[in-house]
Amino acid sequence: MSHLPIAGLQLELGADDNLETIEREIAQVAKRFPWVRMVILPELCTRGASTDHAAEPGSEAETRFRAAAREHGLWLVPGSLFERRGNAVFNTAPVIDPTGEVVARYDKRHPFLPYEKGVRRGQDFCVFDVPGAGRIGLMICFDMWFPEMVRQLVWMGAEAIIVPTLTNTIDRKLELAIAQANAACNQVYMVNINVAGDLGYGRSIVVGPDGNVIHQASTTREIIALELDFEHVRRSRERGIFSTVQTLKNFRDADVRYPVYQPGAGPGALAELGPLALPDETDNNGPHGAHT
Template sequence: MNTQPRRFGIAALQLNLDETDNLELLLQKIQRTKLRYPWVKMVVLSELALRGVGAQHARELPSAEEEAFCRAARELGIWLVPGSMYEKCGSTVFNTTPVINPTGEVIARYRKIYPFLPYEKGVTGGDQFVVFEVPEVGRFGVSICYDMWFPETTRALVWMGADVIIHPTKTDTIDRVDELSIVRASATMNQCYIVDVNSAGAQGVGRSIIVGPEGETIHEASVEEEIITFEVDLEKVTQVRERGMKGLGQPLKSFRDGRVYYPQYEQGAVSPALAELGELKIPE
């Protein structure tokens, strides 16, 4: 039995980014963060930090850029989640987040399940969830930006054992305040940490947020560049899930033990109400 405290240092980099090739800037920021905060074991970047929006930026993976991130992780001895990048797979494009371990190995690639349609044109949704193990610490799940608007995605990661959810996002619109409420609610309902890192500058409006397993805001960033460093406490996740949020609700146990029938998840289920909403397209 592991008797060591399961604390783990993370740095979420809310950077001022342009819609351009940001590779050298990102590598520099990652290195400087580790040098200044040597206790940090994982660095997380925002969605599409590498080049910004545009399926035309898609590359087959592994790419030269992904390999550069792998070298940085290996040289610094850190876990690295370098935001996301557009991945070309044949004629299909995915919005993909690599997970790189401290030896510089890509141990997983998560493809965003819900592209921001109809705006994220030319991008196909993935169909696989990603949860990975940080040895002697805990399990981490990955989701990307718009995925969070579908509570089933967060619940699936927690069902698979995620204690911490890494959530790169790229929001430059007025609904950021609504996203903050979703992050807080999702962390509370699923009794987990959520690391929601947005970009600043031309790519986003900032306001990254780190939320703990009782819905507590550990840090909410400004709209400017911030290097957000903090520790997650995986023992606290276990305690909250076992004893209840603030000693009260134990929703994961109730969900586990429930026998309710959800008609929307039956194979071939059709909702007449949702069918009436019409085509998914940009409003005119």
């Protein structure tokens, strides 16, 4: 078997405690779609984007998610949670297997700075295996904007990449294009599940390894139940997209060294961009009131 039936839950949620609502939604999916093996939730869907709710590892929310996975016999990627370890806060996505065990844990490597303040960058990449299906990579939201992240996970064997997301800004249209481009360039499924309601703009997207959009959601509550076909990934990589475009083989075989990635390369022209900070009230002539 090389198929993985999944359900992405694009839920209309607020900034309060959404845990009971999410538990009900998971139970409804298990009852309505008994063939689903994995449920995926959006980033920070339990309490929203405030680090005030950061909890120690093994929090009540994680414990209840583990219980839900065990009760329904599902793989569960419950979006992400702010996790406090000592004086540091991480945006962390656990992966829970059908026995309720946490088999992987990923810390977001690219917090949405300068807005996602007080969140420490993660240091590791995350892939995990679903027996009988395939290998899956995990990222969180803004990570997807960095093509190196996707290529690294594919190099590690990922055949699908799950991206829990919380986007409530007007760049969502760009994210849809980025998901499609990443899928085509890496011949990988991209499963980007965004939150709706007060927290986000919805429009979750699932893209196949040939770059085709399998489903794009609306802006309201939507349960996205479908199958990932890992044999389709393998065939696309072997023969190329449309039996033509063999991107990964070309990347593998090309004797190209990119100076930007070499040790000691430094920031190059990017040094001229200035600090990573909130934009101030400026125009092309500099700060207002400083015209000459």
